[in-house]
Amino acid sequence: MEQGYREIPHTADVELEVWGKDLPELFTHAAQGLFSLAVRFDPEPRISAHRVINLSAPDWETLLVDWLNELILLSDENEEAYVAFEVELPGVGQLSARACATTDFTRTKVVKAATFHNLTIKEGPEGVRATIVFDV
Amino acid sequence: MVKPTDFRRLSPFLWELPKGARADMRVPARIYADEEFFEAAFEDRSAEQLVNTTTLPGLVAYALAMPDIHQGYGFPIGGVAATRLPSGVISPGGVGYDINCGVRVLTTHIAEEEVRPYLDPLMTALFQHVPCGVGRGHAGALGAKQLDQVLERGASWAVAMGFGTKEDLAHTEEQGTMEGANAGAVSERAKSRAKDQLGSLGSGNHFLEVDVIEQIYDPQVAARFGLVEGNIVVWIHSGSRALGHQVCTDAVRDLQSAMRNYGIQLPDRELACAPFDSPDGQRYFQAMVCAANFAWANRQMMTHLARQAFEQVLAGKVKDRQLTLLYDVAHNIAKVETYTINGERIKLCVHRKGATRAFGPGHPAVPEAYRDLGQPVLIPGSMGSASYILVGTAGAMEQSFGSTCHGAGRVLSRHAAKRAVTGQALRQELGQEGIVIKAESMSGLAEEAPEAYKDIDRVVEIVHQAGLARRVARTRPIGVMKG
DSSP states (O other), rough: OOOOOEEOOOOOSSEEEESSSSSSHHHHHHHHHHHHHHEESSSSSSEEEEEEEEEEEESSHHHHHHHHHHHHHHHHHTTTTEEEEEOOOSSSEEEEEEEESSEEEEEOOOOOEOTTTTEEEEEETTTTEEEEEOOO | OOOOOSEEEEEEEEEEEEHHHHHHHOOOOOOOOOHHHHHHTTTSHHHHHHHHHHTTBOOOOOOEEEEEEEEEEEEEEEEEEEEETTTTTGGGGTTOTTTTEEEEEEEEEEHHHHGGGHHHHHHHHHHHHSSOOOOOOOSSOOOHHHHHHHHHHHHHHHHHSSSOHHHHTTTTTGGGOOOOOOOGGHHHHHHHHHHHSSSSOOSSSSSSEEEEEEEEEEEEHHHHOOOOTEEEEEEEEEEOOOHHHHHHHHHHHHHHHHHHHHOOOHHHGGGEEETTTTTHHHHHHHHHHHHHHHHHHHHHHHHHHHHHHHHHHHHHHHHOOOOOOEEEEEEEEEEEEEEEEEEEEEEEEEEEEEEEEOOOTTOOTTGGTTTTTTOOEEEEOOOOOOOOEOOOHHHHHHSSSSSSOOOBBBBOHHHHHHHHHHHHHHHHHHHHHOOOEEESOOOHHHHGGGGGGGOOOHHHHHHHHHHHSSSEEEEEEEEEEEO
16 A cells, blocks of 8 residues: 655754645645554554544644544553554544554654644645654 | 943943833833843844734833853843832743753862773763653652652652762752742642653753863852863753753643733743733742752752762772752742842842853852852753853842843854764764763754854853853863753
């Protein structure tokens, strides 16, 4: 599967450019990008739990930041990382998702938070794209 | 987009962008830098971020950047901005996610040659005693009541629990307990993330170092600070761990909608803010103070653990093993402070994001032992270079809301640093220079390579020449512990 994110140079923190054919895919790729920064998964990680996440926000950008910060919090609290995501966006600013958790990983970096800095979700002919700055 | 030519040079180390240069500026923007550092602020978004901060409602005088300025999000790192109280704003972006990230220095009477034969076991013992990396802290899991006590009492709680002395508190900014804490303002999510992290270093740029004092610039002040050339000192750099991160996350999110109620519009959502005296502003301030107190308790506990490690390794080998706290400073914080502006005494909310308080002689907030001199100002460099101990000045009170730089400031991204050197190679290279390295993560070590930072000597030279703090001593690392 093609990777849906790439790291952009940032002096102090980490900036990810993320893309997808639609918003659910963008949200999925953003979550995958987050855990690519924060952990190294074992070769064949076993699923240990499923987390159900429901969020609402006034706009898509806020929802994207909320989604990533929710995953950071859950990962921290439960000492797990997420290898797969099912994301549904039933209405503007509404998210209903399931994240597959594993404990088969090594944490490589503390990601403190996803930020709103310069965050816009842009639509184009190939889908949607966003850049997200993470405080690390 | 602002350009270097939009600025005017006010003095050899000070540049100013006038208020009208961008329509939304409320005050001028000032950068303390030499020519090279000034030009570098335009190579990424640092200068633009500084100009964005000038749009905050209630700002007084100017928004400032120190010579260690580098790109952050919202505010640049190395930024200082002060708003007039009661209605000027408080912005969590002006403090950052690691609330009360700060540094302390412990002095000793131990000469380098006394500790050299035991340096490796000493660094191993420090690594074993002081939890680091992404894991749990020394205190284990705290109960809800205990955690609330930590949030409201800070380092005083740690000392009451046996992790230090009253003298330690006297030599800590705010005596380690900042007024205004309300544990009820901290979300349950933030508390949940904090409960097992107290007494831990964390990762990233946090460190514990054993350094040697290699140069004294001001013998009189150095003597009063207990700094003797050739003796070792211990530096501890850490913050409020995940608790601070979550307090900031909660506040930035909540203030997005609150700003609409106050009619505030800003060029960057990460600058989210609220009037200081509003319920939203007060909720953030009270929670921020709790996180700041947590960080002071955290550094106090690590001080205790470092003392245990010194005792374990050096007992029977070194006569005087005492570690005395010189001072502890916060460099990510918002404080209520009073200044004279145009002849008028006014209360301000001073945001320091990657900037250190540098109060000069006579200020009542400076510990009694140093009050006639000014406060100790602690500026850590990178692990292969040097760090500095300075003293606060009257110049800082007049020019920079009693503030100065906080470190070297990054020039390379973490990615670029890892491309330049591997952790293993760096450890070997520094080992050849006599520096013992203990690190939880080789990748994390590479990200913090000396090449990733500005030249600390030049950063400190600029603040010294500009009168924002005065050099007292330079230290160089001989043992480094990284998370």
